[in-house]
Amino acid sequence: MTRAVLSLLLVLVVGLIFNADGTFLKWETHRDMLRQVSVFGILSCGVTLVIISGGIDLSVGSILGLSAVLFSLFTIHLGWSAPAAIAGTILAGAACGMLSGGIIARFRMQPFIATLAMMVFARGVAKLVSGGQKISTAVQQPDGSYLYVEVPPIFDLIGARIVDDNLAVVSLILLTCILFCWVLLARTDQGRHLYAIGGNEEAARFAGIPVKRAKILAYGLSGLFCAIGGIAQAAQELQGDPEAGSTYELTAIAMVVIGGTSLRGGQGTIWLTALGVLIIGYLEKILSINAVGEETRLMLTGIIIVLAVLFQKGES
């Protein structure tokens, strides 16, 4: 924990030095950083649960894309009410996750393979249900012409900022997800089961822990968080893009790992992930406000990941 806090402080100091004419000192910069990381942060909540249980989830970006498409389809094209659309999307996301979890638990397939398969599969489903098109407020009619409809109010509600324009609703959703994971991991049997399985699966099984059920729960929740992320993404983009979220899984995993949760499983907390989310969010923001070129940005990102993980290693 202390190391992750130190890393975050270090990043903040870098931001203070390279403040881009004082932009870093403005509150709005931090508010927008929080909004920008929110979707990634929501994904990394689910990834944290899976990694603690000793697994990995590569499918989060694709399930996010599928969810964004479904949510837009339900609300804009089919005219469902907001609660129905949200419930439908969350069910679909959780079902995808539970399917991966079920395959991993039942057939003892490696999580890397099973979720890689889900990553490809869910992207395919997203393209199928969207017809390869973005689901937007321009609705194609049977004769090929376009009908322009209003953005559903739920989009504006989720994409908005509240408390006198100071807090993005999506950031609030992220905070809720983090608190949910904290309660689950630190206060419930289900949470303790995940740590036990991640620490030593055989021992957990002998101790009578329902390993299969716990794994399906972990991946199912990861899928659920993807659906929430997908809804947040669609609401902010005002459309459901079947390509949305590609490579997001890498960022979400990086956020968990940079926070200090080990990929070996059995340890870590949601607060470490929250710190990881802030570290990566601030790094991106600092590079962005300073208009650092693409070449430099990519090289720096590579170097920073290695340094951060080396730094974390020293702790354990």
Next chain:
Amino acid sequence: MTVQIARLALLAVSFLSLAAATGHAQEARWIVGMSQCNLGEPWRVQMNADIRKAAEEHPEIDVLFKDAQNDNLRQRAHIEEFVRQGVDLIIVSPKEAAPLTRPVRDAYRKGIPVIVLDRRVLEEDYTCFIGADNRKIGRAAGRWIAETLGGKGRVVELKGLMTSTPGQDRHTGFREGIRESEIQIIFEADMKWLEPNARKEMESALARFEKIDLVYAHNDPAAHGAYLAARAAGREKEMMFVGIDALPHEGRMYVQQGILAASFEYPTGGMEAIRTALAILTGKEVPKEITLPSRVFTKENIDKGGEILP
């Protein structure tokens, strides 16, 4: 006196922080923020290069480049950052219209001039839109092909992504251009803008047809892919290849090498963006919409810098 010293000190501090933070040229009078939707396409890399080159001739302008890496929300953040940084003008080449309409409008309503390049945003809350007309370019390509083939011939059309407007316009325009002629389209396929796809589709066309007179591809890489397929079959001398975009290191080079018979320029608008930015910053009136002229490059005219399309 003290006021003056205080002012000087303030100036010195702000200069120092400016230099320390970003290392910008301090003589620049205006900062222009440029957000590119992605730098994965050579055409967009060229657009940035054109802007950079045009801006270098004007030391009073300093351009901050940002790359949104094909992410709408990242591009929205760029525009908001530019507003916060207090840039004097924003140039944006949007990834998509819907998600970027609001940030562009917010910046524009805060009094920052916004130039929208190549792809549009919805509504009219921006200062100036600069873009080329794909349909016109497609039509010119159609007419040129009809003329070059003497009014008749067997043509393969390799289309760009047909769900994208450039693909649709380059197709519709082309069909309008050849309407008066007896040109036959014997094979058409969607290559999704990608050279490997174009090569595969062309292999099918070569296998099916004994005689092909010309390949019209919606971009130069696809025309090049078709050429490679024909060469692998030993048939590249039988037919001509025509592409669109005419980037200096791509289409124009292929024309120079004799691989393509012609390439039709899809201008990036980088130069015009800087010219328009200067006009706006010096208080001149600019039109709401600028349609860029396009050029055709052939073996005959390439050394003279192409020929402007009517």
